Amino acid sequence: MSVTDELLTGAAEYATRFDSGDLPLPPARRVAVVACMDARLDPQALLGLSVGDAHVIRNAGGAVTEDVVRSLAISQRLLGTREIVLVHHTDCGMLTFTDDEFRQAVEADTGIRPPWAAEAFAELEADVRQSVARVVASPFIPHRDAVRGFVYDVTTGALSEVG
Amino acid sequence: MSVTDELLTGAAEYATRFDSGDLPLPPARRVAVVACMDARLDPQALLGLSVGDAHVIRNAGGAVTEDVVRSLAISQRLLGTREIVLVHHTDCGMLTFTDDEFRQAVEADTGIRPPWAAEAFAELEADVRQSVARVVASPFIPHRDAVRGFVYDVTTGALSEVG
Numbered sequence: 001m002s003v004t005d006e007l008l009t010g011a012a013e014y015a016t017r018f019d020s021g022d023l024p025l026p027p028a029r030r031v032a033v034v035a036c037m038d039a040r041l042d043p044q045a046l047l048g049l050s051v052g053d054a055h056v057i058r059n060a061g062g063a064v065t066e067d068v069v070r071s072l073a074i075s076q077r078l079l080g081t082r083e084i085v086l087v088h089h090t091d092c093g094m095l096t097f098t099d100d101e102f103r104q105a106v107e108a109d110t111g112i113r114p115p116w117a118a119e120a121f122a123e124l125e126a127d128v129r130q131s132v133a134r135v136v137a138s139p140f141i142p143h144r145d146a147v148r149g150f151v152y153d154v155t156t157g158a159l160s161e162v163g
Numbered sequence: 164m165s166v167t168d169e170l171l172t173g174a175a176e177y178a179t180r181f182d183s184g185d186l187p188l189p190p191a192r193r194v195a196v197v198a199c200m201d202a203r204l205d206p207q208a209l210l211g212l213s214v215g216d217a218h219v220i221r222n223a224g225g226a227v228t229e230d231v232v233r234s235l236a237i238s239q240r241l242l243g244t245r246e247i248v249l250v251h252h253t254d255c256g257m258l259t260f261t262d263d264e265f266r267q268a269v270e271a272d273t274g275i276r277p278p279w280a281a282e283a284f285a286e287l288e289a290d291v292r293q294s295v296a297r298v299v300a301s302p303f304i305p306h307r308d309a310v311r312g313f314v315y316d317v318t319t320g321a322l323s324e325v326g
Contacts, residue, residue, distance in 0.1 A: 002246060002309060003192045003193060003194045003245075003246050004194065004246050004248055004309065004311055006192075006211075007194070007210040007211060007212070007248060008322065008324075009211070010209075010210050010211020010212075011209055011210055011211070011321075011322040012322075013211065014208060014209050014210075014211065014320055014322075015319060015320040015321045015322070018319065018320025018321075020203070020320075021317065021318040021319060021320065022318075023202075023203050023317070025201075025203075025254060025256055026202075027202035028202070029166050029169075030166065031166045031167065031170070032200070037195070037218040037219055037220045037234055037238065038188075038218070039186075039189075039190035039191070039214070039215050039216055039217055039218055039219075040183070040186050040188075040214055040215050041214075042207050042214050044205055044207070044208075045177060045207075045214075046173075046174055046177050047170040047173050047174055047177075048169075048170060048172070048173020048174070048176065048177070049170070049173075051202070051203055051204075051205050051208075052202050052203050053202055054202055055200040055201070055202055056200055056202075056221055057200045057221055057222055057223075058219055058220055058221045058222075059220055059221075059222070059230055059231070059233070059234045060220075060233060060234040060237040060238065065230045065233075066229075066230065066278075066279050067222055067228045067229065067230035067231070067279075068222070068230070069279075070222070070223060070228075070277070070279050070281065070282070071200055071222045071223040073269065073277070074223040074256065074257075074265075074281060075200065075223065077265075077268070077269070078256055078259070078260065079256055082166075083165060083166050083167050085167055085170060091188060093188055093237065093241055093242055094237075096241070097241065102237075102240075105240070106236065106240070106303060109305075110302045110303065112302050112303070114233070114236070114303055115229075116229055116230075116232075116233050118233065118237060119233070139273045139275050140269060140273065140275070140277055142272075146165060146167065148167055154184065154186070155184040155185075156178060156181065156184060157177055157178040157181025157183075157184065158174075158178045158181075159171065159174040159175075159177075159178070161171075
């Protein structure tokens with residue numbers, strides 16, 4: 001039995017106790033969260049979000065890439081969100097390599113150099129500021145006056161703002 | 164009090180009951196989930212995932228964009244995941260407009276045409292197949308033999324595989 005099959009068993013149980021089938025498409029709390037994909041980070045649980053409350057956007061590092069700008073533009077322009085919360089975390093895999101190392105390893109294995117940067121970073125708080133700065137600089141995100149960045153500590157569960 | 168401030172109150176409570184501070188960086192169940200950012204979809208709850216189990220990647224539509232390929236490449240190459248689960252859902256915002264309409268609206272409002280496609284789609288199951296096909300076609304994702312796509316029904320909580 002694959003892990004995916006095991007997850008489907010969980011999904012079947014979820015449906016039996018499901019009771020929130022009448023929620024509207026726009027997020028109730030008008031906030032979009034951008035967080036790392038890390039397995040130890042559960043943004044909904046961490047931030048006390050209920051089903052229907054917020055858009056949650058996640059990728060490797062929680063980096064504000066072009067695709068995150070796309071998602072935030074859609075979130076704000078079409079679905080009414082107004083605030084943005086960025087969450088990076090301690091012990092992030094993106095701290096363990098450089099973009100050049102990653103690109104060279106991929107090219108060595110596949111013969112093809114990725115046309116994108118891996119978005120690795122060397123200093124956690126600086127990368128949170130980088131992500132905030134990218135949001136604030138984007139002309140495609142209409143509402144940029146409530147954008148705040150945080151670091152989640154995977155060993156204590158604490159969330160700290162990066163000023 | 165902003166919504167973000169309210170979420171910080173939730174985060175402070177989360178830390179007081181936190182008890183999973185010793186989990187390793189690689190996801191325990193070696194699976195990566197790619198899902199839409201929709202507020203009504205909680206991938207961890209839906210799939211019965213515990214903290215530490217899986218990478219969760221999310222964007223507008225759950226589209227397999229270049230940034231998702233980047234995240235999956237890092238997930239598999241550096242952090243040991245092997246299976247990929249793609250989750251789109253009914254009543255998706257991406258079904259309500261076209262890429263051309265979005266691009267023209269952004270250009271009308273900002274004077275700048277986005278250099279990226281919005282990734283809107285007209286048919287839900289076809290877009291799940293499109294996402295699976297993009298994963299399978301990527302030379303940068305090492306393990307592509309366990310990639311399955313699903314539609315989540317936001318009114319019933321049921322998850323259905325797209326064959």
